[in-house]
Amino acid sequence: AQKITQTQPGMFVQEKEAVTLDCTYDTSDQSYGLFWYKQPSSGEMIFLIYQGSYDEQNATEGRYSLNFQKARKSANLVISASQLGDSAMYFCAMRVNNQGGKLIFGQGTELSVKP
Amino acid sequence: NAGVTQTPKFQVLKTGQSMTLQCAQDMNHEYMSWYRQDPGMGLRLIHYSVGAGITDQGEVPNGYNVSRSTTEDFPLRLLSAAPSQTSVYFCASSEDSFSGNTIYFGEGSWLTVV
Numbered sequence: 146a147q148k149i150t151q152t153q154p155g156m157f158v159q160e161k162e163a164v165t166l167d168c169t170y171d172t173s174d175q176s177y178g179l180f181w182y183k184q185p186s187s188g189e190m191i192f193l194i195y196q197g198s199y200d201e202q203n204a205t206e207g208r209y210s211l212n213f214q215k216a217r218k219s220a221n222l223v224i225s226a227s228q229l230g231d232s233a234m235y236f237c238a239m240r241v242n243n244q245g246g247k248l249i250f251g252q253g254t255e256l257s258v259k260p
Numbered sequence: 261n262a263g264v265t266q267t268p269k270f271q272v273l274k275t276g277q278s279m280t281l282q283c284a285q286d287m288n289h290e291y292m293s294w295y296r297q298d299p300g301m302g303l304r305l306i307h308y309s310v311g312a313g314i315t316d317q318g319e320v321p322n323g324y325n326v327s328r329s330t331t332e333d334f335p336l337r338l339l340s341a342a343p344s345q346t347s348v349y350f351c352a353s354s355e356d357s358f359s360g361n362t363i364y365f366g367e368g369s370w371l372t373v374v
Contacts, residue, residue, distance in 0.1 A: 188370075189365070190368075245293075247293060248352070251302050
């Protein structure tokens with residue numbers, strides 16, 4: 146069965162510090178993609194970063210990087226230099242390719258950035 | 261380019277009523293899907309479609325119907341609303357499974373069933 150696990154229901158980080166949000170996944174498929182989304186209190190889903198299963202390098206997008214460890218089936222999100230506006234829910238999701246674009250989501254981590 | 265448009269944004273229904281959540285995209289995407297998000301949880305897949313005329317069930321399909329008569333539209337029908345269907349509903353679309361991060365979400369529809 147395909148599954149995403151986020152074990153941190155809530156996290157606190159001091160402004161300007163880095164924080165890592167954990168995500169592990171389970172699939173027997175070889176071709177898949179891993180996503181991180183941010184959901185602020187307004188509710189919209191904001192795409193942050195994507196990692197394909199065959200990508201050899203870890204993905205980076207500005208202050209976001211994805212620490213992809215394929216053998217351990219983990220895809221942790223690292224946010225550098227946290228800002229107050231980073232306070233939100235963060236979701237890790239997996240899409241198994243060739244299965245209709247479906248996403249499987251974890252339960253999310255609520256990040257609070259303290260001034 | 262409007263992306264993915266969901267209507268209505270907010271709706272209150274009485275138990276037993278039916279309604280349709282509309283989803284439209286103007287990007288000519290083949291793949292569309294509906295998710296629901298309950299408090300404190302991630303999104304769960306209700307139904308999805310890989311093209312006009314083709315739909316399939318996701319993780320939580322009971323109580324919902326979908327159809328895909330055109331590439332642009334993918335409505336979600338609640339047949340007889342129940343309080344357990346109180347949730348936030350998201351529609352999403354993408355080109356195909358291999359296009360990286362090209363998954364677009366609508367802004368969500370907040371549904372309350374009383």
